[in-house]
Amino acid sequence: MIRFSLIPWEYGVRNLFRRPVRTLLTLSGLTTVIVLVFIVIGFIRGLEHSLTASGDPQVALLFSLGMGENLEYSSIPMRSSELVAASVAGIKEFQDRKYVSPELYLGTQIELPGLDHTAMGLVRGVTQSALLVRRQVELESGNWPAPGEVLIGTLVATKLGLTDQQLATGENIVLEGRTWRISGIFSAADSAFESEIWCRLDELQQAMKRQDLSLVAVTMNSPADFPDLDLFCKERLDLELQALREIDYYQGLKKDYGPIRMLAWLVVFLVSGAGVFAGLNTLYGAVVGRTRELSTLQTLGFLR
Numbered sequence: 537m538i539r540f541s542l543i544p545w546e547y548g549v550r551n552l553f554r555r556p557v558r559t560l561l562t563l564s565g566l567t568t569v570i571v572l573v574f575i576v577i578g579f580i581r582g583l584e585h586s587l588t589a590s591g592d593p594q595v596a597l598l599f600s601l602g603m604g605e606n607l608e609y610s611s612i613p614m615r616s617s618e619l620v621a622a623s624v625a626g627i628k629e630f631q632d633r634k635y636v637s638p639e640l641y642l643g644t645q646i647e648l649p650g651l652d653h654t655a656m657g658l659v660r661g662v663t664q665s666a667l668l669v670r671r672q673v674e675l676e677s678g679n680w681p682a683p684g685e686v687l688i689g690t691l692v693a694t695k696l697g698l699t700d701q702q703l704a705t706g707e708n709i710v711l712e713g714r715t716w717r718i719s720g721i722f723s724a725a726d727s728a729f730e731s732e733i734w735c736r737l738d739e740l741q742q743a744m745k746r747q748d749l750s751l752v753a754v755t756m757n758s759p760a761d762f763p764d765l766d767l768f769c770k771e772r773l774d775l776e777l778q779a780l781r782e783i784d785y786y787q788g789l790k791k792d793y794g795p796i797r798m799l800a801w802l803v804v805f806l807v808s809g810a811g812v813f814a815g816l817n818t819l820y821g822a823v824v825g826r827t828r829e830l831s832t833l834q835t836l837g838f839l840r
Contacts (some may be wrong), residue, residue: 559736626761678720
């Protein structure tokens with residue numbers, strides 16, 4: 537009676553070192569494929585999580601009519617924040633202070649003194665009212681910016697391609713031709729605000745030679761009060777404002793990034809397919825190169 541048995545495990549391990557170059561190349565290829573897949577999937581998940589965490593259901597944004605999601609190009613009158621606070625019912629209030637945050641938001645070149653490094657960064661000019669509206673923001677170190685100072689989000693260094701030490705508290709950056717001292721670092725619960733640089737609204741307006749705002753962020757008592765804000769924008773045609781819930785704004789951005797996510801998943805599919813094909817090709821080459829040896833083993837009674 538003929539008995540068949542499996543090839544011993546030691547035989548397979550020993551053969552890995554018969555062709556060390558091929559084994560090393562196969563291992564390197566598989567490692568590269570796995571790392572690339574994890575990087576792309578991490579990028580997709582990080583983007584989705586950041587946009588989801590950024591929206592607050594009680595916060596509404598007022599910005600220029602017809603701007604869509606392009607807040608950087610929005611321009612509204614400086615008096616808009618005061619008019620909204622005085623005219624709209626349902627705005628959250630604490631000790632006679634309305635939760636209304638006038639903001640100037642833009643993208644500009646960021647430089648470090650003494651270094652030949654320039655990168656595009658996001659800057660937001662705010663007042664202390666921003667801490668009332670942006671409830672997820674927490675000061676990790678340092679202080680609220682004084683004149684000539686800025687706050688740095690925890691992800692700004694990564695966005696600009698710098699190290700955390702280069703953007704530590706007390707260091708300087710160059711913004712709009714002026715040197716600013718970093719007064720502190722803030723976090724924002726993994727939201728998109730962590731990639732921004734915050735400074736005093738009046739100083740950013742002076743640096744930009746602007747007297748307008750990009751947007752006004754408002755915290756309502758409840759999401760049900762949003763129609764009052766929307767009605768104000770429709771009645772005050774002279775201000776040319778539109779109101780949008782913050783969660784809807786970031787959902788719109790999420791849709792805009794849809795093609796990028798699809799492209800990223802396509803890259804994952806192509807890289808994974810290439811890895812599988814390369815692995816099969818390597819195995820095929822290994823089997824073809826040892827046909828006689830494998831035939832002899834089968835003759836002796838070993839299974840494939």
